[in-house]
């Protein structure tokens with residue numbers, strides 16, 4: 001289907017490779033072939049899934065007279081780090097509303113936020129969750145009083161604008177599938193704010209990509225993500241009245257959150273080390289490690305049975321291993 005995309009700014013290194021994981025297939029694949037779409041290679045500092053959304057969000061900001069981006073996330077948010085560098089690159093001010101405790105050391109994504117020159121305000125989790133909307137409003141007013149026009153970018157860049165990033169990625173996957181002789185696949189992504197899953201689910205429909213898209217949630221629960229994906233799709237349809245009508249049926253595999261958002265059991269750290277050694281691919285303990293673990297468990301349960309190919313969307317997050325270095329058990333076999 002020919003879609004008319006809104007403008008984007010080229011920020012991501014795309015197309016990213018689709019790679020066959022021979023050794024992981026041997027270990028966990030069973031009847032399946034395991035593939036990985038390397039969206040951890042969308043950039044160096046901009047690595048991960050958020051830059052695909054930010055390509056469209058940044059164009060929207062520049063085209064509508066915004067000079068400042070205000071966004072939010074956990075202290076180690078990949079989305080905030082990517083936004084900080086996109087802003088630096090484009091000459092936009094960036095203000096990050098971060099959830100957590102003021103850290104004694106600058107580490108991981110937070111260190112990078114500071115390097116990029118983003119302004120940072122840190123709030124304890126209780127206050128953050130309770131007051132997020134009003135904090136956005138307060139900072140927007142703060143910039144307005146100083147003559148700046150701040151675009152409020154929601155958690156993870158997940159809204160009707162950001163979803164274009166993964167609608168567009170489905171066009172890459174069409175080419176990848178043809179080259180890899182994949183006629184039908186299960187496509188698996190970690191879900192944190194829902195926008196990647198929403199974009200892939202929409203994109204698969206719009207581009208006739210023969211893939212069943214699954215989100216593995218790393219926070220909240222199945223119902224939350226069913227609702228969130230539908231909400232992002234609705235926002236997309238409202239913002240772009242010329243897009244085709246689609247009947248989106250999101251699919252969520254719940255049960256892999258572990259102890260909570262950003263908190264992982266030792267088995268997740270072990271899996272990260274195991275895949276590093278098998279494939280030279282590094283997952284993270286917040287998103288991709290849990291999603292990969294979920295995929296392995298669901299393969300063992302037979303969830304994907306009858307379809308040969310499984311594609312794991314590697315959404316990045318590598319910097320998240322550094323502040324969680326103490327979670328790894330040494331020595332590793």
Ligand SMILES: *Cc1c(COP(=O)(O)O)cnc(C)c1O
Nearest residue numbers: 078156192193194196287315317
């Ligand atoms: C944000 C993020 C996700 C989740 O993507 P959403 O679009 O927010 O659901 C997955 N993996 C990594 C590494 C992320 O940073």
